Amino acid sequence: MRDASIAKNVHYDYVIVGAGSSGCALAERLSRDGTVRVALLEAGKSDKSFLIGMPSGVRLLYEGAGFNWKFQTTPQLELGSRQIYIPRGKVIGGSSSINSMIAIKGAHVDFEDWAKAASSIWGAENMFRVLRDIENASGLPTKHRGDRGLEGPIRLSRRLIGHELSEAYITSCEQAGLARNCDGFNGKSQLGAGFFDVNIADGQRHGASMFLREAAHRQNLVVVPNQIVRRIYLEQGTARGVVVQQGSDETLLRADNEVILCAGAIGSPQLLMLSGIGPSQHLYDTGVKVVVDAPEVGQNLRDHLDCSMRWSTKGVDTFTKYFRPYEGLVHSALSGARYLATGTGNAATQGIEAGAFWTDGQSGNAEFQSHLVLALKWPPHGKHPRNGFALRVCQLKPKSVGEIRLASSDPRDAPLIDPGFLTDPRDIDALADGVAFSTEIIQNGEMQRYLDQALDHEATSSNKRIVHNWIRKTAETVYHPVGTCRMGDDTNSVVDSSLRVRGVENLRVADAAIMPTIPRGNTNLICMAIGVIAAEIILSR
Known part of the structure; x- marks a missing residue:
C-alpha cells in the first residue's frame, strides 16, 4: 500500500470513493487479490495525528474542522427550527477516526429485516460471521470472550x-x-x-485505518488523501471512472472494472446526484443533467x-x-x-x-x-x-424519515441535510x-x-x-445517519442486494447509505462489515 497523488492516464481495476469505515475494509479485502489494482480516494487528510490515536482526542476532533466536515442540518421545524450539528470524519478512517469508539455489532432482528428486504447475504448469520472476523476481542475478560473473534484488525x-x-x-x-x-x-x-x-487497545484508537495497516505491504493498493471527487464518469450508462479536482483542473481516474462509492450516507447520495443519478426534477432544478431518474436517491434518511x-x-x-x-x-x-x-x-x-x-x-x-x-x-x-x-x-427505531438534497451542482457545497427529526x-x-x-x-x-x-x-x-x-x-443527533441509497429487492431501491446501482453498470454503493433500516445501536462496526461483504460479493463474481 502506498500514499500517492493522482497521475494522468493511470487505470485501476477498482476505484473506491471514501476511505471511511466501509471503504477501508473494502479496499483491504479487494487488494488481497494481487492481480487487481485498487485506488482508495479520500477527500480528507491522512490520519497520522496524535489527536486521532489518543482516545481523549475525541473532545477536540468533535468540534475541530481539521478532520471534520462539520455539517449542519436544515432548520428542523419540530426542534424549534434549530439547525443540528452533524460531525462527519473528513480523514482517512472517516468517522471511525473521530467518533467515541463504542463498538456495537447490532441486533439479530435488524439483520433479519435486511435479509427480508434484500437477500440472506445480509441476514444475521452472515453479518455476525463477518463481524466476528473483523474483531480482535483478546483484550476482553477471558470469561466474557465466548465465541468472539480474536484475530481481526479491530482490537476491543x-x-x-x-x-x-x-x-x-x-x-x-x-x-x-x-x-x-x-x-x-x-x-x-x-x-x-x-x-x-x-475499539481501544493499548491506549490507542482502533478505527477503520487498521484495515489499511493490514495491507501496508501491498503495492496494488494506492491510498490518495486530499482528493475531491466531482462526479462519476459515465459512458453510455456505464461507470468508467471518476473525475477528480486537482487545483483548477479536472483529472479522469479510470476504473476498468468498477467504481464503488463509500462516501457515507451523506456523501454517496450527493455524488450520485452530482453525476446525474437521482430524482429527475430535483436534478433539473439544480442544473444537473439527468442520466438516470432514480427517485429514492437521497431519500429514506434515518438517524438516532x-x-x-x-x-x-x-x-x-x-x-x-x-x-x-x-x-x-x-x-x-x-x-x-x-x-x-x-x-x-x-x-x-x-x-x-x-x-x-x-x-x-x-x-x-x-x-x-x-x-x-x-x-x-x-x-x-x-x-x-x-x-x-x-x-x-x-x-433506536425512530419513525421519522428525512432526505439529502443538493444545494447546488458544485461538489464543494455541502448538501442539504434534512433528517426530519420528530x-x-x-x-x-x-x-x-x-x-x-x-x-x-x-x-x-x-x-x-x-x-x-x-x-x-x-x-x-x-x-x-x-x-x-x-x-x-x-435534542441532537447521535451521528448515525443511514439509508439514503436504500438496498432492496424491489425496483424502487437505489441498489440491489449485491449493492449495484440500478440503471448503471459497474457502479456500487457500499456504506451506511445502503442500510434499509437503521440498526439498534452504534453503526461503526456494521459499516466495516458492509465493506467486507461488498468485497466478498465483488470477488465472487
Whole structure:
C-alpha cells in the first residue's frame, strides 16, 4: 500500500470513493487479490495525528474542522427550527477516526429485516460471521470472550476505567429492573446495563485505518488523501471512472472494472446526484443533467435523535475538570504528558464506558439506548459545577424519515441535510418515555447518593408537555445517519442486494447509505462489515 497523488492516464481495476469505515475494509479485502489494482480516494487528510490515536482526542476532533466536515442540518421545524450539528470524519478512517469508539455489532432482528428486504447475504448469520472476523476481542475478560473473534484488525477492550459512577449507574439500572449485561452488548441479547465494548487497545484508537495497516505491504493498493471527487464518469450508462479536482483542473481516474462509492450516507447520495443519478426534477432544478431518474436517491434518511440529561455531583471526581476555563488546560496538559510517557491515564479513555439497552415493554427487542458521559462539557448557561455527568438517551427505531438534497451542482457545497427529526409524532412520545425511565434510574437508585442537583429540571418533570418542550429545545443527533441509497429487492431501491446501482453498470454503493433500516445501536462496526461483504460479493463474481 502506498500514499500517492493522482497521475494522468493511470487505470485501476477498482476505484473506491471514501476511505471511511466501509471503504477501508473494502479496499483491504479487494487488494488481497494481487492481480487487481485498487485506488482508495479520500477527500480528507491522512490520519497520522496524535489527536486521532489518543482516545481523549475525541473532545477536540468533535468540534475541530481539521478532520471534520462539520455539517449542519436544515432548520428542523419540530426542534424549534434549530439547525443540528452533524460531525462527519473528513480523514482517512472517516468517522471511525473521530467518533467515541463504542463498538456495537447490532441486533439479530435488524439483520433479519435486511435479509427480508434484500437477500440472506445480509441476514444475521452472515453479518455476525463477518463481524466476528473483523474483531480482535483478546483484550476482553477471558470469561466474557465466548465465541468472539480474536484475530481481526479491530482490537476491543472494556471497562478501561471502572469509574465508580459507571458502576453505580449499572447498579441503578439493575435496581430499576434491567439485567446486568456482561457481554458488552454484543452477545445473545443487547438488553440490560453494563460496560460497552470499545475499539481501544493499548491506549490507542482502533478505527477503520487498521484495515489499511493490514495491507501496508501491498503495492496494488494506492491510498490518495486530499482528493475531491466531482462526479462519476459515465459512458453510455456505464461507470468508467471518476473525475477528480486537482487545483483548477479536472483529472479522469479510470476504473476498468468498477467504481464503488463509500462516501457515507451523506456523501454517496450527493455524488450520485452530482453525476446525474437521482430524482429527475430535483436534478433539473439544480442544473444537473439527468442520466438516470432514480427517485429514492437521497431519500429514506434515518438517524438516532438523542437527549442529554445533566446532573452535578458530590463526593466523586469526574472528567468535568478538563472542560473548565483555564483549569482545564492544566489538567489536560498533565494528562497529555502522562499519556505521551506511558500511554495510560485519562487521556487513554474517551469518558464513556457504561450504558444500557432496554425495551419499550411492547417488544422483546431493544428500543432505547443510553450512554453515561463522565463529564459535563456543556453545563447550562451561567452554571459551572465542579463535577457532574450527562446521561444521553436515544430512541433506536425512530419513525421519522428525512432526505439529502443538493444545494447546488458544485461538489464543494455541502448538501442539504434534512433528517426530519420528530416529524412523526410517535417519536417525541417515545423519547419522552425514554427520558422518564432514565430519570427514574438516576434519581431513585444507587446513583442518588452521588447527586448534587439536576441541571435540566424540565427533563425531570412529571408533566409530559414540559418534557416535550425540553426535548424540542435540546435534542441532537447521535451521528448515525443511514439509508439514503436504500438496498432492496424491489425496483424502487437505489441498489440491489449485491449493492449495484440500478440503471448503471459497474457502479456500487457500499456504506451506511445502503442500510434499509437503521440498526439498534452504534453503526461503526456494521459499516466495516458492509465493506467486507461488498468485497466478498465483488470477488465472487
